[in-house]
Amino acid sequence: MSEPSAESPPKSAAKAFADGLRSAFGSVFFYVLLGNYLGIGALAHEFNFSVLWMVLSTILIWAAPAQLILISTLGTSTLIEVAIAVTLSSVRFLPMVAGLLPTLRAEGTRQRDLVLPMHFTAISVWVEGLRLAGLLPRAERVAFYNGLGTGLMFSAAVASAGGYYLAATLPPLLAAALLFFTPMAVLMVSARNSRTLLDGLSFGLGLVVWPAVAAMKLGLELMWTGLIAGTIAYVVHRVREGVR
Amino acid sequence: MSATMAEIGPYLALILVGFLPNEVWRVLGLVLVRGLDERSQFIVWVRAVATAMLAGVLAQLILASSGALAAVPLWVRIGAAAVGLLAFFAARRSVFAGVAAGVGAFVLGAYLMGY
Numbered sequence: 001m002s003e004p005s006a007e008s009p010p011k012s013a014a015k016a017f018a019d020g021l022r023s024a025f026g027s028v029f030f031y032v033l034l035g036n037y038l039g040i041g042a043l044a045h046e047f048n049f050s051v052l053w054m055v056l057s058t059i060l061i062w063a064a065p066a067q068l069i070l071i072s073t074l075g076t077s078t079l080i081e082v083a084i085a086v087t088l089s090s091v092r093f094l095p096m097v098a099g100l101l102p103t104l105r106a107e108g109t110r111q112r113d114l115v116l117p118m119h120f121t122a123i124s125v126w127v128e129g130l131r132l133a134g135l136l137p138r139a140e141r142v143a144f145y146n147g148l149g150t151g152l153m154f155s156a157a158v159a160s161a162g163g164y165y166l167a168a169t170l171p172p173l174l175a176a177a178l179l180f181f182t183p184m185a186v187l188m189v190s191a192r193n194s195r196t197l198l199d200g201l202s203f204g205l206g207l208v209v210w211p212a213v214a215a216m217k218l219g220l221e222l223m224w225t226g227l228i229a230g231t232i233a234y235v236v237h238r239v240r241e242g243v244r
Numbered sequence: 245m246s247a248t249m250a251e252i253g254p255y256l257a258l259i260l261v262g263f264l265p266n267e268v269w270r271v272l273g274l275v276l277v278r279g280l281d282e283r284s285q286f287i288v289w290v291r292a293v294a295t296a297m298l299a300g301v302l303a304q305l306i307l308a309s310s311g312a313l314a315a316v317p318l319w320v321r322i323g324a325a326a327v328g329l330l331a332f333f334a335a336r337r338s339v340f341a342g343v344a345a346g347v348g349a350f351v352l353g354a355y356l357m358g359y
Contacts, residue, residue: 086262092294096297098294
């Protein structure tokens with residue numbers, strides 16, 4: 001039995017999950033992931049992995065850059081080298097998950113209820129989910145986010161297998177075009193979501209700081225980009241808040 | 245230290261050097277914010293860092309491409325992104341229009357360069 005709420009009557013978890021699924025099918029990322037993972041599936045075929053391995057890597061890793069590293073280096077590098085490269089490529093998930101979960105949490109949400117949203121967090125689900133879930137009553141957010149994640153991961157998993165079987169027939173130009181969908185979607189969705197000074201400044205500075213950090217060849221470019229650009233944007237945001 | 249995939253098989257390798265080193269960051273994020281409120285200044289800062297890292301990923305994908313993308317000249321990749329962004333604003337911030345124009349410009353540019 002659920003407690004009667006002072007707000008609008010709460011939807012069931014199943015209803016919120018279905019809403020999340022529907023949002024996934026309506027998201028530009030559903031189609032972008034299709035394109036991108038067709039490309040990655042084709043690459044897995046080129047490197048002689050099995051189709052089951054490819055689909056499992058999408059479900060378990062759920063991070064295109066890490067999967068590209070794994071597929072292209074496993075055959076030739078030592079396991080330690082591959083593990084280090086994958087670790088370095090995925091640092092972004094720490095601030096993404098940390099920034100998201102307090103928004104999903106409602107009263108009575110247990111830590112284990114957040115494990116699935118944690119795993120679903122990837123660029124696509126994070127940028128769509130953070131925006132959309134924040135508009136919902138708290139009690140519905142976890143189920144909604146899980147629905148969104150399921151829908152988007154489904155798209156990627158199907159495309160992983162599809163690309164694997166299409167590999168031999170993909171002309172190089174099309175293979176390149178498929179991989180270009182992801183940067184374009186990240187650019188447009190970020191431009192759309194940059195409503196506040198803090199968001200816009202963090203993103204804009206990140207674009208400028210990454211090439212500078214990369215040129216210095218310090219390693220850990222993404223981590224430095226995040227810390228430097230994110231902190232500058234945060235400080236500017238705090239100063240402006242203080243002035244007002 | 246010099247073990248390779250040939251010794252442990254592709255599935256164990258997927259778990260040990262693919263899934264685990266990737267998932268550790270998500271788990272750290274989960275553990276780190278136990279009990280923190282979304283209005284806390286720490287979370288506001290962490291989100292700014294995540295957004296900046298996302299921009300870094302975008303810069304990396306376009307400027308330092310790998311795989312089939314790397315074969316297409318840098319100026320085609322940058323020019324296509326600019327065309328996409330222009331279309332996005334011209335079509336009243338339509339994500340679909342921006343992505344379609346960006347990928348379209350990329351294909352055209354790459355084709356004209358002989359790919």
